[in-house]
Amino acid sequence: MRFNNSLRILSTGMGWPSAQPGGLNTYFKHINEALAENHDLQALVSSSEKPVVKEGLQVTNVAKTQLKLSKRRDAFRQHAAWLMDNQDVDIVYSHFAPYSTGVAMEAKQRNIPVVMTFHGPWSEEIKLEGKGLKHWVKTRIAKNMEMKAYRFADAFIVLSETFRDILHQNYQIPLTKIHIVPGAADIVRFQPSTERKAIRERLHITEGTTAVLTLRRLVNRMGLLQLIDAWKEVVREVPDTVLLLGGKGPLKEELEKKIAEYGLESRVRLLGYVPDHELADYYQAADLFVVPSQALEGFGLITVEAMAAGVPVMATPVGGNREILQKFRPELLFAGKSSQDMAAGLIRSLRNQDQWPTAEQCRNHVLENYTWERVSDQVEVIFRSVIDNHLIAYGRNRSPRVQAERKGGHEKDVENSVFGSYR
Known part of the structure; x- marks a missing residue:
């Protein structure tokens, strides 16, 4: 036409x-x-x-x-x-x-x-x-x-x-x-769900558990090895948390070894590749989304997708994620890219969930800008x-x-x- x-x-x-x-x-x-x-x-x-x-x-x-x-x-x-x-x-x-x-x-x-x-x-x-x-x-x-x-x-x-x-x-x-x-973000597809409890049950997320989600290609620059190092410290300080890590790539075996070495099998779930039709469910089920990028993060589509679904996002101060969060809630940015920076930021944030932005505030930031x-x-x-x-x-x-x-x-x-x- x-x-x-x-x-x-x-x-x-x-x-x-x-x-x-x-x-x-x-x-x-x-x-x-x-x-x-x-x-x-x-x-x-x-x-x-x-x-x-x-x-x-x-x-x-x-x-x-x-x-x-x-x-x-x-x-x-x-x-x-x-x-x-x-x-x-x-x-x-x-x-x-x-x-x-x-x-x-x-x-x-x-x-x-x-x-x-x-x-x-x-x-x-x-x-x-x-x-x-x-x-x-x-x-x-x-x-x-x-x-x-x-x-x-x-x-x-x-x-x-x-x-x-x-x-x-x-x-x-x-x-x-x-x-x-x-x-x-696709604001029609990614939005908060009224069926969140049912979605979490379907995804086997135990009631009372805080679910932290990341969806990344399993390559070095995405910061997943550093995130696992950080998560070892997080679970010591904040019980009843689980990291859901979705994606595929060459780092899979190394991640599996590190998870086993740290005894995190019950605290980290490698989801493998999450099909496109399941993405919205995972966003809607998560309590917090994390982006641990180390380099070359041009924008962060997953960041605004998660926020459109009402999920607060924490990220390293790299590329577009820094720009997105700096004008929204700067405290959601880690101090740096290291595992120590991620651990400190996650522990502080998870202990103060009452200070997180609401689902409405997250979504409104996307509606106004992205x-x-x-x-x-x-x-x-x-x-x-x-x-x-x-x-x-x-x-x-x-x-x-x-x-x-x-x-x-x-x-x-x-x-x-x-x-x-x-x-």
Whole structure:
């Protein structure tokens, strides 16, 4: 359906959360759904299976994730080029650097502006999870991919001040090109439940037990090893507490060993991967949510999801979590990232539950600041500004079919001119 003054948006992501859970994919799904309410939007992803999408949303799976990265990149570029040659596109909206470069190059050949959302330093995330020469080479290749993609963007969206600074300092992106738009929560799906007691019984949470929940990918930068170290101290000081830890990843065995070593089997429950359809129940059953991130936490979608469900959140002062809680209840931030900081903060907080914000206060903070409607409105303003500036600076050939003169050698000219502007 075409709305008055609506935009034609070509949106490229990584995957889709029905097949590949994760913060980037969850954000991509929700922002596309919100934008599609008022605009013509087509989204491209790479997924192991057919994405499960909202009725009316146009999402194309251009490549299976089983293919080599180079094949997936080519698939994005080819499909995007075909779309741009057969219909008008006002703006390209990219979310994952490795898949963005070819699409952005095709857009530049057709004089279409490009906005990229920076979800974090992909190469740094890789770097933190391995060692050795082979891993170093892999990290360098990833950084080169990022640098190449980002040089084609007319503007960037980041979810926090922390990622604005990283994008500026590590990738030499001018601050004038960077716009901060925080993430959001699905406020319909995540809300307090009137059936909380029944939900807790179904999840086997004993009456009288304080349930502390965290949902994280089981990798080093998420701080789960430090949280287990802290929890050993917490249970000594505050009985009748249980830590529910959901997620999957390479740290599973190490976490299991540490839990056994500390004798915490009855005080820590490893939930494994929590399916999407069960997330709301776990939020609604929890008394407290904790985010122990050590690095590269761009926003914290799970933080605002938990708060939308009425659950207070404690977090390390890292990235977007610091920004979310600092303007809500600063005392819910740990003093630092160490296990000692977490233990001290949790013990103090659990002993003073009467001082926690109410479910209504938590939810209201989200309703006032972190809804997808609010996010999509801000993103649209950025789109229109970029499009207007692009038209003033370059003009625009509105034809959906760009002929052979934009191919061949001209592609190299575009790449050289864009790269040269940053050297």
